[in-house]
Amino acid sequence: MLIGLAGFSTVFTSCTKDPVSNLSNDESRIYITDHDSTVNFSNYKTYSISDSVAVIDNQNATHELTASDQAYIDAVKKYMNMAGYQLVSKDATPDLGVDVNHIVNTSTGVISYGDYWNDYGGYWDPYYWGYPDYGYYIPYAYSVYQIKEGAISVDILDLKNASKNDKINVLWTGLIRGSGIFDASVADAQVKALFDQSPYLKH
Amino acid sequence: MKKIKKLVVLSVFICFAFSANAQQGSLKFGLNYNYSFPMSGFKKDLVSNNSPRGFIGELMYSFNDKLAGGLLFGFQDYYQKYPRAIYHLTNTQDISAVLSNSIQTTPVLLKAKYFLTPTSYIKPYVSLAAGANLIDFKQYFGEFGNSTTSVGFRAQGGLGVLIPFKKTSASGINIGASYDYAPYKKNGYKDLNSVNVQAGVVIELR
Numbered sequence: 001m002l003i004g005l006a007g008f009s010t011v012f013t014s015c016t017k018d019p020v021s022n023l024s025n026d027e028s029r030i031y032i033t034d035h036d037s038t039v040n041f042s043n044y045k046t047y048s049i050s051d052s053v054a055v056i057d058n059q060n061a062t063h064e065l066t067a068s069d070q071a072y073i074d075a076v077k078k079y080m081n082m083a084g085y086q087l088v089s090k091d092a093t094p095d096l097g098v099d100v101n102h103i104v105n106t107s108t109g110v111i112s113y114g115d116y117w118n119d120y121g122g123y124w125d126p127y128y129w130g131y132p133d134y135g136y137y138i139p140y141a142y143s144v145y146q147i148k149e150g151a152i153s154v155d156i157l158d159l160k161n162a163s164k165n166d167k168i169n170v171l172w173t174g175l176i177r178g179s180g181i182f183d184a185s186v187a188d189a190q191v192k193a194l195f196d197q198s199p200y201l202k203h
Numbered sequence: 204m205k206k207i208k209k210l211v212v213l214s215v216f217i218c219f220a221f222s223a224n225a226q227q228g229s230l231k232f233g234l235n236y237n238y239s240f241p242m243s244g245f246k247k248d249l250v251s252n253n254s255p256r257g258f259i260g261e262l263m264y265s266f267n268d269k270l271a272g273g274l275l276f277g278f279q280d281y282y283q284k285y286p287r288a289i290y291h292l293t294n295t296q297d298i299s300a301v302l303s304n305s306i307q308t309t310p311v312l313l314k315a316k317y318f319l320t321p322t323s324y325i326k327p328y329v330s331l332a333a334g335a336n337l338i339d340f341k342q343y344f345g346e347f348g349n350s351t352t353s354v355g356f357r358a359q360g361g362l363g364v365l366i367p368f369k370k371t372s373a374s375g376i377n378i379g380a381s382y383d384y385a386p387y388k389k390n391g392y393k394d395l396n397s398v399n400v401q402a403g404v405v406i407e408l409r
Contacts, residue, residue, distance in 0.1 A: 015257075016282070017280060019282065020346050022303070023284075027301040028345045029345050030347060031299040032292075032297070032298045033296070034293075034296040034297075037295045177345070178346060193299055
């Protein structure tokens with residue numbers, strides 16, 4: 001009976017409106033943010049941002065700096081500065097470290113965002129931030145997403161308390177998914193959306 | 204729930220209680236364009252847009268000049284795109300997205316139709332129907348969607364008129380309206396209730 005009904009329904013799906021084809025590129029995009037709610041972000045003042053983007057493919061990472069990557073890094077700098085944080089070099093003991101990541105397709109077309117965290121030390125060597133003996137830790141329960149067509153993520157790390165915690169805590173994550181996001185001309189608007197929905201992220 | 208059971212029992216009874224006289228009646232097929240207005244929880248929580256995309260088919264057997272019973276089947280597509288908004292997924296996690304709801308319903312109901320003035324040229328009728336409602340619900344955040352298919356209960360009360368092509372003809376034009384009760388208790392939603400208006404043709408098969 002169920003199969004019959006399902007078949008009957010399938011015959012008439014041609015009468016339906018396709019929600020995805022009815023979206024513009026802008027409408028297709030989603031912005032997901034998460035953060036450590038125990039942290040007061042105003043307690044941090046300075047930050048440094050990575051000078052390249054980690055391209056994560058099937059849990060392996062290379063680093064690159066295309067025009068699109070540079071546009072995303074510049075946009076993150078812009079909105080971090082607008083939030084009241086001061087950009088310093090990574091040798092100046094910044095309170096926060098910021099990584100930008102480009103997650104691409106895998107051979108199977110699907111990766112789990114949960115796996116992304118398990119291998120974070122492989123993408124960004126803690127040595128880069130001056131804490132070679134520490135691992136990364138995400139103190140909040142980040143949901144698992146199936147990523148099929150790529151995404152851009154921005155992570156904010158707690159370098160100020162790394163020594164005290166014996167690890168580098170991830171304080172905030174932002175994820176951008178959807179059509180046409182790997183384009184320098186749209187980078188500013190994408191990063192702005194992440195910061196707009198994170199009003200707690202300010203000095 | 205007791206009301207629902209009573210409606211089902213009544214519909215089944217009306218359709219089959221007169222089967223002994225089945226060979227004496229006529230079999231009619233009706234095909235109607237259907238325009239649907241979501242109501243109550245459906246309109247409030249899922250889709251407030253009316254749907255012009257649907258049809259209803261009927262295969263009805265006339266037990267006598269007043270009473271007919273048979274099968275109703277149909278299809279309706281509902282769709283709504285909401286402007287971008289921020290949704291709180293957990294106490295720390297937020298998502299900004301354009302939310303789209305796409306719902307297709309396929310009712311398969313047992314239906315009874317009672318003609319109030321069978322000897323008049325224009326034949327007004329009232330109807331009752333109950334049965335299964337196949338529901339395909341897709342919800343999208345941006346272009347990323349989830350789909351769930353389920354089967355629920357559906358009951359319908361309706362009224363309309365049959366306008367024969369000729370005075371002696373059993374075939375004609377149908378114009379009707381119905382209220383459809385369709386509970387949908389999933390993810391905090393309540394129902395897929397709707398008001399429907401339809402127009403089409405009825406053809407006597409034998």
